[in-house]
Amino acid sequence: MSILTNDEILRYSRHLKLPTFGIEAQRKLKQSKVLLIGAGGLGCPIGLYLAAAGVGSLVLVDDDVVEVHNLQRQVAHNTAAAGTAKVGSLKQRLQELNPHVEISTHDRRLDAEWAMDVVVDCDLVIDGTDNFATRYLTADACYLAKKPLVYGAIYQFEGQVSLFDPTGAGGCYRCLFPEPPAPGQAPSCDEAGVLGVLPGTIGLMMANEAIKHLCKVGDTLAGYLLMYDALTPSMRRLKLSRDSACKLCGDQPSITRAEAPVVVCAVPVPEAPVPEVSVQEAQAAMAEGARFVDVRGPHEYAICHVGGATLLPLPSLDADSVAALQRDQPLVVYCHKGVRSRKATARLQALGFEKVVSMRGGIDAWANEIEPTMARY
Amino acid sequence: MSLPHPIQYEILVFAALRDAVGHDTWQLNCDQPLSAARLLAHFFEAFPAVAGLADHTRVAVNQEFLHADRLLAVGDEIALIPPVSGG
Numbered sequence: 001m002s003i004l005t006n007d008e009i010l011r012y013s014r015h016l017k018l019p020t021f022g023i024e025a026q027r028k029l030k031q032s033k034v035l036l037i038g039a040g041g042l043g044c045p046i047g048l049y050l051a052a053a054g055v056g057s058l059v060l061v062d063d064d065v066v067e068v069h070n071l072q073r074q075v076a077h078n079t080a081a082a083g084t085a086k087v088g089s090l091k092q093r094l095q096e097l098n099p100h101v102e103i104s105t106h107d108r109r110l111d112a113e114w115a116m117d118v119v120v121d122c123d124l125v126i127d128g129t130d131n132f133a134t135r136y137l138t139a140d141a142c143y144l145a146k147k148p149l150v151y152g153a154i155y156q157f158e159g160q161v162s163l164f165d166p167t168g169a170g171g172c173y174r175c176l177f178p179e180p181p182a183p184g185q186a187p188s189c190d191e192a193g194v195l196g197v198l199p200g201t202i203g204l205m206m207a208n209e210a211i212k213h214l215c216k217v218g219d220t221l222a223g224y225l226l227m228y229d230a231l232t233p234s235m236r237r238l239k240l241s242r243d244s245a246c247k248l249c250g251d252q253p254s255i256t257r258a259e260a261p262v263v264v265c266a267v268p269v270p271e272a273p274v275p276e277v278s279v280q281e282a283q284a285a286m287a288e289g290a291r292f293v294d295v296r297g298p299h300e301y302a303i304c305h306v307g308g309a310t311l312l313p314l315p316s317l318d319a320d321s322v323a324a325l326q327r328d329q330p331l332v333v334y335c336h337k338g339v340r341s342r343k344a345t346a347r348l349q350a351l352g353f354e355k356v357v358s359m360r361g362g363i364d365a366w367a368n369e370i371e372p373t374m375a376r377y
Numbered sequence: 378m379s380l381p382h383p384i385q386y387e388i389l390v391f392a393a394l395r396d397a398v399g400h401d402t403w404q405l406n407c408d409q410p411l412s413a414a415r416l417l418a419h420f421f422e423a424f425p426a427v428a429g430l431a432d433h434t435r436v437a438v439n440q441e442f443l444h445a446d447r448l449l450a451v452g453d454e455i456a457l458i459p460p461v462s463g464g
Contacts, residue, residue: 185429
């Protein structure tokens, strides 16, 4: 049994005064090694509160670097850390917060080569990643290694939290969502935006689940999915159950190794070649009378737009909405970075527009190369 | 005299499905009670923009995840929950 030093007893005294927590729970926490995958929106608050609470050992995994647009929610990083590794920035912050915690870092993405090694070595794993590939790999490795997994994920104003305990009856992540969606079908925070406080709320719920499981205090969300909506605001707790047909934990499992998930594209998305122009070519076309069509949402148009551009959001781009456009006028279609504008260009071609091109790199490239005073986001 | 649509379901929708609906609930009128699987099929026919999530969205009824063949009652709290990946 780990012994708490007098310094630690003073530091954690408000835990020790809690009748249902006390010194036994604090010792269990000190004995625990937690693997935290992701040092971003969820990873920052989780890391801060687990370190403050006195987890004995933390292993941080992330291959990303801090960017200025992370700082609205990734609260352990600071402005000066922009451009540096997230795991290094988070480790420094946590070590300043609590020098009693042993912290190691892996400045790389979790992959199938070493997922089992790093998972087996820990008592509990926390999934704070931002992509399905790592989420499924983490879930598979945790089940196969019989390690508890604290799960949390966010979207705009909503979050999901659970704890998947391989020894419990509630099933695994794949019982809930058997296969990952195809890339691009479920938008990320980068694409869809996210309320800054949301990962704080969800991350702290996740940290709470981890602490309760490690210290054997109270009840956890094992067997339940907690859904939180920050706008309403409301919470729902949905009962989970093991699926006997689950590929991972079912009666006849087919997943017996932690491997990179194979994403089956149910709806093939053919990338039909559409005509594209550079921002310089677009500018020249404008001088010759081309009309710019902005296919982003009105909330993005409000941030910045090319002067004189017509707003026609991609979701509402149809035969009715294009009535405002003249078929003999050349069209330059743009979005934020040049993905949505390709889809919009293909749709306009299908609607009978012939003189239509997509602007490569979107308004981000325009701001970078043509109009340097324009805001970038 | 019978009503044209004797069954009206009110369905809670989440995450990217909510973006497609433009609201946090979706109403579906029909003549016969639906199974969870049929409800999902109706939803993704109505909102093809999120059809890529059709095979990945789960139905929860009265705060419990369901098998697809269960029939839904009008008073049930029905929720369509897609996977989310943000972190």
